[in-house]
Amino acid sequence: MTKFTFPESIRSRPVYGTLEARKGAAHLLIADAHGAEAILDVATPEMMAKAHIIYIPKGEAFEGKLRALKPAQFYAGPSYEAAESRIQKAFEDAKMGLQVYLTGTEGLMGQAQHAAMQAGIPHTAIQTEHRGSVARRMQCVHCKGITEDVETDPFVCAHCGLNLFVRDHYSRRLAAYQGVCIDAEDPGNVPEAKGIYE
Amino acid sequence: MSGAEKIAVTVTDIVPLNALVTRFEFKRADGGLLPTFSGGAHTVVEMEDGAITRLNPYSLMSDPMDQTAYTISVRRDDEGRGGSMFMHQSVKVGDEMTISYPVNLFSLDLRAKKHLFLAGGIGITPFLAQIKQLERFNGNWELHYACRSEALGSYVDELTSHHPNETHIYYDDQNQAIDLVNLLDGQPLGTHVYVCGPKGMIEWVRKTADGEGWPREAVHYEEFLAPQPGKPFEVKLAVSNKVIQVGEQESLLEAMEREGVDAPYLCRGGACGQCETRVIDYTGNFIHRDHWLEDDEHASGEKIMPCVSRFEGKTLVLDR
Numbered sequence: 052m053t054k055f056t057f058p059e060s061i062r063s064r065p066v067y068g069t070l071e072a073r074k075g076a077a078h079l080l081i082a083d084a085h086g087a088e089a090i091l092d093v094a095t096p097e098m099m100a101k102a103h104i105i106y107i108p109k110g111e112a113f114e115g116k117l118r119a120l121k122p123a124q125f126y127a128g129p130s131y132e133a134a135e136s137r138i139q140k141a142f143e144d145a146k147m148g149l150q151v152y153l154t155g156t157e158g159l160m161g162q163a164q165h166a167a168m169q170a171g172i173p174h175t176a177i178q179t180e181h182r183g184s185v186a187r188r189m190q191c192v193h194c195k196g197i198t199e200d201v202e203t204d205p206f207v208c209a210h211c212g213l214n215l216f217v218r219d220h221y222s223r224r225l226a227a228y229q230g231v232c233i234d235a236e237d238p239g240n241v242p243e244a245k246g247i248y249e
Numbered sequence: 250m251s252g253a254e255k256i257a258v259t260v261t262d263i264v265p266l267n268a269l270v271t272r273f274e275f276k277r278a279d280g281g282l283l284p285t286f287s288g289g290a291h292t293v294v295e296m297e298d299g300a301i302t303r304l305n306p307y308s309l310m311s312d313p314m315d316q317t318a319y320t321i322s323v324r325r326d327d328e329g330r331g332g333s334m335f336m337h338q339s340v341k342v343g344d345e346m347t348i349s350y351p352v353n354l355f356s357l358d359l360r361a362k363k364h365l366f367l368a369g370g371i372g373i374t375p376f377l378a379q380i381k382q383l384e385r386f387n388g389n390w391e392l393h394y395a396c397r398s399e400a401l402g403s404y405v406d407e408l409t410s411h412h413p414n415e416t417h418i419y420y421d422d423q424n425q426a427i428d429l430v431n432l433l434d435g436q437p438l439g440t441h442v443y444v445c446g447p448k449g450m451i452e453w454v455r456k457t458a459d460g461e462g463w464p465r466e467a468v469h470y471e472e473f474l475a476p477q478p479g480k481p482f483e484v485k486l487a488v489s490n491k492v493i494q495v496g497e498q499e500s501l502l503e504a505m506e507r508e509g510v511d512a513p514y515l516c517r518g519g520a521c522g523q524c525e526t527r528v529i530d531y532t533g534n535f536i537h538r539d540h541w542l543e544d545d546e547h548a549s550g551e552k553i554m555p556c557v558s559r560f561e562g563k564t565l566v567l568d569r
Contacts, residue, residue, distance in 0.1 A: 075462030076434065147436040148462040171362045171439015176464030 053085040053182045058248065064219040065157070067181040076148030078102040079141055080122075081163040083131070085183030086155025087113030093152065094120045103141055105134055107159065111183075131162055138163060142170035154180040158188035158199055161226030174223060185248060190227040191215055197227055203244040205233045214241045251513045252293060252304075253349040256283065260344045261318065270371060270403045271337055272310075272322045278345055282316035286351035288379030289443075289471070292319065293349040293517060298335045301499075302506075305332040306473055306516055308374040308445075309351055312381040319348070322403060324371040329475055330498060354521050355445065355471035357382065362439030364390040367427065367454055369446020370397065373404055375471060376445065380412070393427050395419040395446070429454065433461045443469045473518035474538055476500035479559045485566045486510060487529055501555035505569065512555060512569055519557035526553050526567050533562010 057064075070093040078098050080090050087106060091113075094102075103124040108114055114127050128134040151167050153160040160179045167177050186200040196210025204217035208230065215230030222229065234241050262274035277283055286309055296303040307321035323336045340346070355375050357364060364383060366376045373394055383390050392412070396402040398420055408416040419425040433442070442463070444454040451470045458468045478498050485492050486505065495504040502524055505512045515523040519539030528551055537547040539554035546552050553560070553567070 073462060074460065142438060145438040147433065147438060147440050147467070149438060150462055171360065171437075173360075173464055173466035176466055 053088055055181065055185050055248075057181070057185075060219045063221045065161070065179075065221055065223075067160070067179045070152050070154060070178050070180045072098050073150045073178075075150035076101070076146060078150045078152065079105070079145065080152040080154075081105045081134075081138065081159070082153070083107040083155035083159040083183075084109040084111045085113075086153075086159065086180070087111065087117055089154040089180045089182050090152070091116060091120070094122075096121075099123070105138060105141070107131055107134060107155075131159060135166075138166050142166060145170065151177045152180075153177060155182055156184050156186060156200075157181065158186070158226070161188060161221075161223070165223065165226045168223070187217065187247065188227045189215065189217065189230040190222065190225050191230050193232060197225075198230070201230075202246060204247045205241060205244055206230070217247055251511050253352050253515060255295075255347050255349055258319075258346055258348055260340055260342055260346060262320075263340065263342055266322065266403050267401050269401060270322050270324050272320055273336065273340065274311075275319045275321075275346065275348060276317065283319055284350060285316060286313045286378075287353050287356050288313050288382035289355035289357065289375045290351035290353035290378070291355075291375075291473075291516070292321065292351055293515075294321070294336070295347040296332060296335045296340075298331065298339070301331075303330075303332045303335065304503075304514075304517055305336075305475075306518055308355075308378070308471075310374040310377040313378050314382075314385070322371065322374050326475070330478065332475075352515050352521070354516055355443070355469065357443075358441050358467075358469065360439075361441035361467070362389065363437055363441070364388065365432075365436060365440055365442045366390060366392040366394075367429075367442065367444040367446070367450070368392065368394040369444075369450040370395070370401075371403065372444075372446035372450075372471075374445075376443070377404060379443075380408075391415050391417070393417045393419065393432065395421065395425075395427055395450075398422040429457050430461065433458060433463065441467045441469060443471075445471045448472055471520065472540070473516065473520065474540075474557045475518070476503070476557050477538065477559075479536060480561055482560050482562070482565065484560070485564070486569045487566055488569050495559070500557065501553070501559065505555065510569060514556055517556045519554055522554075524554055524556050526555055526569050527551065528553055528565070529568050530564060530566040531560070531562065532564045533560060535560055 099120050099122045102122040104122045106127045153163045186202045189198045189201045191208040194211035198209040205214050213232045216233040218229045220229045257278040258275035259278050261276045264272045291306045291308045293304050293306050311320040325337045326333045489510045493508045513523050515521040522541040536559040538557040
């Protein structure tokens with residue numbers, strides 16, 4: 052299943068939509084893994100003639116189908132970090148009228164949204180659509196380290212080793228949810244880890 | 250008391266700029282300092298015109314950090330309801346007047362990488378303050394200013410001599426016009442466009458920017474509507490338990506104020522949303538003139554903006 056309906060939550064939690072083709076001077080589409088499906092759904096030949104697709108497959112086999120859309124520019128890379136300098140450059144060179152489409156995991160969309168905002172695009176003008184894994188990018192509020200692709204609650208911080216509770220409290224600046232120590236008052240008393248939405 | 254807090258001021262200078270526009274300077278009557286403001290802010294000037302109190306908003310055009318004086322520029326409107334005529338003909342240096350604290354409904358978005366200003370006629374005034382604000386921290390801006398003719402080009406000389414590289418002037422009588430599509434095309438990412446001028450110009454800019462794929466959030470506009478005269482009508486105010494008559498030359502808001510009803514307001518020009526009033530019952534037609542309510546709200550018959558909108562019909566009952 053690549054589409055998932057997130058439960059209602061606090062205002063801080065990002066809400067994602069469905070990509071729609073918009074008029075624009077250029078189109079920048081950034082996706083990972085199953086986000087490719089949303090690009091295949093929204094792409095039109097007219098859009099692709101002015102499109103730049105940046106894709107992080109994460110082991111999924113959509114690259115051929117995306118290339119077949121014949122975007123003006125196409126890049127596939129092994130990780131967001133590897134793609135980051137290209138994303139940065141794409142925003143630096145862009146002009147007003149650029150349309151931004153982000154799709155795939157929350158971590159990908161959050162980080163690319165942050166880059167777009169830094170480049171001066173109002174966050175409300177950036178389109179997003181969630182597809183694929185529901186794993187989260189988490190910041191440990193204690194050591195500030197980021198743990199990518201967190202699937203369980205609680206989880207162990209990849210940096211300081213604390214047991215962290217997965218909150219819905221989100222930071223657009225950090226592109227991460229907040230993880231808070233779950234056993235601070237009674238060390239070792241950690242509930243069994245289960246899926247975030249179980 | 251509704252509206253922003255008041256300041257008692259003295260008129261300290263009056264400078265006619267051209268056949269239509271005159272500049273007024275105000276200083277605090279008690280000799281103290283005025284509040285700083287942000288570029289794009291306006292003040293509501295109270296005019297005691299015989300039996301009528303007029304409250305008209307004017308953009309502040311002085312340096313937002315200059316607390317010694319405020320300046321506004323008033324364009325004479327011979328067809329208007331009389332506020333600008335009063336300022337031009339009756340106000341003298343030394344007069345005591347009351348103005349409101351600055352209110353800003355047209356502020357700069359300081360996240361912008363570049364500010365693109367489009368002015369039409371007297372719509373130049375908020376930009377004069379915004380330019381002074383941006384110059385303090387070396388902001389990136391560009392002005393495109395359309396005026397009717399050289400003779401009516403208020404502040405053109407000042408702008409072109411202080412900011413020759415940023416200022417672009419267009420004279421209607423010389424068939425010069427802003428080449429908007431080409432101007433918007435190629436602006437760096439993070440540019441915000443601001444437009445102040447006649448209604449048609451604002452609509453043209455908003456529509457063109459939308460067509461070029463500019464986000465709504467990057468397009469800012471300000472248009473003060475003056476209330477238009479219309480047929481007199483009767484209104485029942487349910488909360489105040491009063492039935493009042495709105496005259497041909499006054500707005501619904503002014504009629505409520507005349508009757509001692511403390512109705513909320515800020516801009517008095519259909520823009521800020523402060524005076525939004527719920528309609529309890531009506532038989533007839535609304536003449537909505539604001540640009541605060543959405544089209545479906547206008548059609549619903551549930552809300553009215555008393556500062557600029559009117560009514561024609563048998564009964565109108567408001568929750569005020």
